Amino acid sequence: MRIFCLPHAGGSASVYLKWKKYLNKNIELVPIELSGRGSRMIEPFYNSLNEGIDDVSEIIKGKIIEGEEYLIYGHSMGALMTYEVCCKFLKEGVKLPKHIFLSGRHCPFIDRKETIAHKLNDEDFKEYILSLKGTPKEVFLNKELSEIFLPIIKSDYKNIETFQGINKTTVLPIPITVLNGYEDELTEEEIDGWSKLTNKNFKKLYFEGGHFFLHNHISEVAEVINEVV
Numbered sequence: 552m553r554i555f556c557l558p559h560a561g562g563s564a565s566v567y568l569k570w571k572k573y574l575n576k577n578i579e580l581v582p583i584e585l586s587g588r589g590s591r592m593i594e595p596f597y598n599s600l601n602e603g604i605d606d607v608s609e610i611i612k613g614k615i616i617e618g619e620e621y622l623i624y625g626h627s628m629g630a631l632m633t634y635e636v637c638c639k640f641l642k643e644g645v646k647l648p649k650h651i652f653l654s655g656r657h658c659p660f661i662d663r664k665e666t667i668a669h670k671l672n673d674e675d676f677k678e679y680i681l682s683l684k685g686t687p688k689e690v691f692l693n694k695e696l697s698e699i700f701l702p703i704i705k706s707d708y709k710n711i712e713t714f715q716g717i718n719k720t721t722v723l724p725i726p727i728t729v730l731n732g733y734e735d736e737l738t739e740e741e742i743d744g745w746s747k748l749t750n751k752n753f754k755k756l757y758f759e760g761g762h763f764f765l766h767n768h769i770s771e772v773a774e775v776i777n778e779v780v
Contacts, residue, residue, distance in 0.1 A: 658744030
């Protein structure tokens with residue numbers, strides 16, 4: 552069984568590579584690389600989140616093994632993309648995942664009053680990103696690294712913050728597990744809202760840490776996935 556993993560804003564497929572040794576041997580880890588980073592660095596950024604959703608949908612469709620079930624995990628931006636990809640598959644009649652795992656993202660039908668980060672100047676934007684505690688400060692202190700990663704992160708934030716959302720209330724016939732850090736800013740209402748977007752089982756789990764809790768709880772998150780399989 553394959554698990555497709557979608558990264559957070561500014562993230563690459565490589566953020567999931569450490570998961571491999573913790574997942575059951577019958578689960579094949581398939582991190583999805585988004586355009587403009589990692590192994591796809593020479594490709595252009597997405598012009599919109601919709602473009603990214605379409606791209607990821609095609610990648611996953613091409614990697615679904617006939618006759619086998621599969622899973623999807625998405626963190627933050629990746630969680631939103633996971634939901635939208637599943638809505639797209641539902642409409643198109645594409646085989647749906649056995650289970651989806653969503654972390655660090657509020658449900659789509661609740662609008663949040665958030666900082667419009669992509670409109671901040673570069674220095675303020677860097678401070679905002681560092682406050683989320685998922686990006687090492689060395690990335691921005693190193694001029695060469697900053698020149699590589701700052702445009703990637705800003706492009707992703709622009710796409711998230713300008714995304715209108717097509718499927719804010721589409722109910723999926725897929726079990727959903729939501730994972731979140733105790734110190735993240737998401738409210739109970741924003742997390743529980745995901746339960747209204749499935750007509751199957753819903754489960755929510757909390758871990759010590761903030762928005763990027765999963766990096767410090769790899770074995771525990773992997774165990775949550777293993778239990779589903």
